[in-house]
Amino acid sequence: MDELTLLRNTRSETEPPESTLHRGRAALLAAASGSAQPHISTSRRPRRARRFAIGGLSTVGAAALVAGLVLTDVVGLAGWRGGADAAAAAVLDEASAAAITSVDQAVQPGQYLRVNTRGVHLSSGGIGDVVASYQYASDDTLYRPADPSDDWVWVRGPQSIAATFGPESEQVANAWWEAVSSSSGSFEAGDLLRAPGGAFYGGDAGAGFADLDQLPRDPYRLLNYIYRVTLGSGPSPDTEALVYMADRLRAGNVPADLRAAMYKAAAMIPGVTFISDQATLDGRTGVAIGRVEDAWGTRVDIIIDPDTGTFIGDREVLLRDQDGVPAGTAVRWTSVTSSVVDEAPEGGSVCGKMTVNPDTGQC
Amino acid sequence: MSNTDVGTDNEVIERSADEPGAFALLFDRHAPAIYRYAAQRLGEGSAEDVMSETFLVAFEKRAAYDLAIVDARPWLFGIATRLMHKHVRLEARAWKGMVADLAAQLSPDMIEQAGARLDAARLTRRLASALRGLPASDRDTLLLYAWGDLDYAGIARALDVPIGTVRSRLNRARRILRTAAGTNDPELEKEHGRVDAAAQHT
Numbered sequence: 330m331d332e333l334t335l336l337r338n339t340r341s342e343t344e345p346p347e348s349t350l351h352r353g354r355a356a357l358l359a360a361a362s363g364s365a366q367p368h369i370s371t372s373r374r375p376r377r378a379r380r381f382a383i384g385g386l387s388t389v390g391a392a393a394l395v396a397g398l399v400l401t402d403v404v405g406l407a408g409w410r411g412g413a414d415a416a417a418a419a420v421l422d423e424a425s426a427a428a429i430t431s432v433d434q435a436v437q438p439g440q441y442l443r444v445n446t447r448g449v450h451l452s453s454g455g456i457g458d459v460v461a462s463y464q465y466a467s468d469d470t471l472y473r474p475a476d477p478s479d480d481w482v483w484v485r486g487p488q489s490i491a492a493t494f495g496p497e498s499e500q501v502a503n504a505w506w507e508a509v510s511s512s513s514g515s516f517e518a519g520d521l522l523r524a525p526g527g528a529f530y531g532g533d534a535g536a537g538f539a540d541l542d543q544l545p546r547d548p549y550r551l552l553n554y555i556y557r558v559t560l561g562s563g564p565s566p567d568t569e570a571l572v573y574m575a576d577r578l579r580a581g582n583v584p585a586d587l588r589a590a591m592y593k594a595a596a597m598i599p600g601v602t603f604i605s606d607q608a609t610l611d612g613r614t615g616v617a618i619g620r621v622e623d624a625w626g627t628r629v630d631i632i633i634d635p636d637t638g639t640f641i642g643d644r645e646v647l648l649r650d651q652d653g654v655p656a657g658t659a660v661r662w663t664s665v666t667s668s669v670v671d672e673a674p675e676g677g678s679v680c681g682k683m684t685v686n687p688d689t690g691q692c
Numbered sequence: 693m694s695n696t697d698v699g700t701d702n703e704v705i706e707r708s709a710d711e712p713g714a715f716a717l718l719f720d721r722h723a724p725a726i727y728r729y730a731a732q733r734l735g736e737g738s739a740e741d742v743m744s745e746t747f748l749v750a751f752e753k754r755a756a757y758d759l760a761i762v763d764a765r766p767w768l769f770g771i772a773t774r775l776m777h778k779h780v781r782l783e784a785r786a787w788k789g790m791v792a793d794l795a796a797q798l799s800p801d802m803i804e805q806a807g808a809r810l811d812a813a814r815l816t817r818r819l820a821s822a823l824r825g826l827p828a829s830d831r832d833t834l835l836l837y838a839w840g841d842l843d844y845a846g847i848a849r850a851l852d853v854p855i856g857t858v859r860s861r862l863n864r865a866r867r868i869l870r871t872a873a874g875t876n877d878p879e880l881e882k883e884h885g886r887v888d889a890a891a892q893h894t
Contacts, residue, residue, distance in 0.1 A: 332869040336819060336838045343736065345727040345743065353744040357719050360748055361712035452871065453818065505871065530827035560737070683827065684860065 406566060407552035407597055416603030417618040418596040420635060424616070425548075425592035428638025431585050434669045441472040441482075443670045444581030447611055448663035449491045453652065456504055462652045463502035464660070466491040472673035473527065473582070481527040482673040485681070487519035494653045514682050523677030530680060546586050548593035555594065564624035567598050571620050571629055575643040578631070581667040588638060595631065608632050611664035615641045626651060627660065640665060701764035705757050715754065719747050722765060726772050729840050733776055746772040761849070769840045770850030773832050822872035826865055833858055834865040 345353075412418060436442050446469045453462040468486035490506055493499040509517040522529045545551040552570065559569040574591050577583055583591070595601055600620045608617035610632050619630035626649050632641040644662035647654055654660060678685075699707070701718060708715040726746050731739035749771050750764075757767060823831060829851070836842045836850055844862075848855045 332819075332866055332872075333838055336834075336869065343728060343731055345724055345731075345739070349727070349740045349743070350723055353723055353740065353747060354716055354719050356744050357747045357751060358713060358716055360751055361708075361715055530829065 406556040407549050407594070411599040412597045413595065413599075413601035413618065414603060417601050420603060420606070420616045420633075421592045421596035421601075421618060424633045424635055424638045425589040425596075426638075427634075427636060428585050428592060429589035431637055431639075433585050436473075436475045436669050438475050439671070440475050441670050441673050442582060443470060443472050443668050443673075445470045445666045446579065446581065446663055449659070449661065451654070451660045452505070453501070456501060461495070461498040461501040462654055463493045463498045463505070464491040465489060465502070465505070471581075472670070474673075478526050480523050480525055480673075481529070482677055483522040483524075483529055484674060485516055485520040485522065488517045492658075494655070498653060514684070516682050520681040521674065521677035522679065522681045524679045528679070530683065541582065541584065541587060544587055544590075546590045548590045548597065551587075551590045552594040552597050564622055567600050568620055568622045568625075568629060570598050571595060571601065571631070575629065575631055578640040579643060579663050579665055581640075581665045583640070585638070588640065592633065592638065604628075604630055606635070610642045610644060610662060613641050613664065619646070621648065700762045702757070702759045702762050705754050705764065706759050708751075708754055712751075715747075715751050718750070718764060718768075722768050723747065725765070725840075726768055729769065729835075730772060730776065732839050733835060742772055742775050745775055749775070763846070765840075766842055766846035766849035769836055769842060769846075770852065773836065773850065777828065818872040819869065822869050826868060830861045830865040833861040834869070837862060 413421065446467075448467050449464050450467065451462055451464055453460065466489050468488075470484040470486070472482040472484075474481060488509070490502045493502045509515045512518075524530075545554050555570045555573050556566055559573050560566065574595060578588070578591065595618065598620065601618055602620070604617040604619045606616045608615055608630070613634075615632045615634045617630045617632045619628045621628045625645075626647065628646045628648060630644045630646060632643065633639065634641055642662060642664035644659040647656055647658045647660050649656050701721070704714055704717045708718075723743055727739050727743040730742035734742065746768060750768055753771075757764070761767070823834075826834065832851060833847055836847045840847075840850075842850060844855050844858050847858045851858070
């Protein structure tokens with residue numbers, strides 16, 4: 330039994346529905362006969378529903394509800410199933426008001442948007458019979474040029490052991506670090522990447538930066554949009570909606586008006602509660618709102634500076650002891666700082682320390 | 693299905709030069725596998741589009757197919773993989789979603805065997821998160837191997853890279869996955885072919 334077998338055992342054995350095959354075959358035959366392709370409907374709902382229901386609305390139910398959703402997101406899951414508790418709604422409204430009045434510093438030609446992301450993550454490993462979890466820290470800085478087709482620079486700071494939980498955990502963490510530091514090809518020990526259009530490691534150019542202009546600024550439509558695009562993912566639509574917002578905010582490039590809309594939209598998510606008005610993350614203090622996710626045994630928090638509406642970061646707090654990690658631990662957190670700078674570091678390559686294939690140019 | 697006889701993939705493709713409709717045979721043979729691969733990576737919502745588009749692209753490019761190669765699956769999986777690159781964010785989300793779903797499929801027995809004394813949900817979450825963290829080229833390689841059932845040569849053909857590259861990518865991806873799954877075992881550091889080929893999936 331190894332990791333590949335594990336992965337292989339998670340394979341989907343779902344057969345495509347007959348109607349799907351028919352449509353695909355018809356499209357192909359239409360192309361083959363030289364005629365125009367028939368219109369392929371894209372408004373299908375997932376055939377096999379996921380089997381869990383949390384927080385009063387199952388993914389199945391959501392799928393059924395949204396099946397006929399119009400693209401303007403006027404109708405959807407938002408707004409009629411309750412919302413955040415009163416205290417959370419109040420701080421989110423306040424943060425939204427602060428965000429809308431703040432002005433993002435413009436990135437002038439030749440300048441860069443510099444986004445520094447510091448975080449702690451949970452990992453695990455094994456030595457012989459010993460399997461244990463530990464946390465490691467990361468510190469990454471992305472320089473995004475004013476013209477997104479120019480060179481982007483990604484400084485991957487060296488990772489480090491952030492926390493261990495007992496002797497076995499320490500042993501496993503040390504083994505990880507020894508493996509990382511003894512290999513010259515470990516990006517974990519620090520790396521410098523540079524790629525036109527942000528296509529690091531030969532990936533998609535500027536992933537996560539492209540669609541910001543298209544997201545609705547109306548909080549209600551925004552939330553419907555988020556429910557729609559995340560449908561079928563995550564343990565519950567409501568947690569997934571909050572996670573989606575955290576994912577986007579973490580990129581450090583969400584403009585003030587969209588940030589304001591996101592906070593208001595978060596206030597409409599059922600199950601979102603006020604956590605603390607003195608939440609400290611990486612030395613910065615703000616208000617925290619969060620949502621308990623029973624399926625994960627954790628609570629997902631977003632932390633915001635109430636005075637400016639600036640997104641400070643997000644974290645996931647463990648609610649029960651797990652794998653030797655005590656309840657109450659922030660198993661994962663990220664803190665984000667954005668600024669506009671005149672220069673990016675020099676050097677770096679698309680693949681960094683990863684080997685480049687001379688024939689294909691790929692990493 | 694009616695079209696059962698009628699030759700190997702390369703013969704079908706060759707025939708489709710004069711007889712375009714014959715290409716549908718290729719669809720009947722391989723569309724379900726492409727669909728499953730896409731559904732696993734992106735969720736079922738987008739699998740149909742990827743499947744459909746894969747065969748349309750393949751059809752347009754059929755003149756470029758190397759007729760010496762009997763099995764067309766690497767070619768088709770390669771096209772599907774490239775098409776899926778349009779869906780990076782969606783893919784990341786699909787993996788978050790797969791976690792709870794797949795946890796149910798991993799029997800406690802398997803978890804025990806894996807030596808990872810973690811509950812199934814935690815384990816699949818880690819796998820999903822490790823998958824998300826891989827560079828795209830490593831991920832493609834790994835998933836073509838694990839979910840697309842291609843061998844090293846097939847992956848090399850699908851991604852248009854030398855076999856040595858496939859091997860090094862797979863090793864790197866497996867190392868990361870192994871750490872995530874907590875299945876470290878020095879025995880597995882050795883390069884061998886399909887380990888645990890008898891793994892059950894029911």
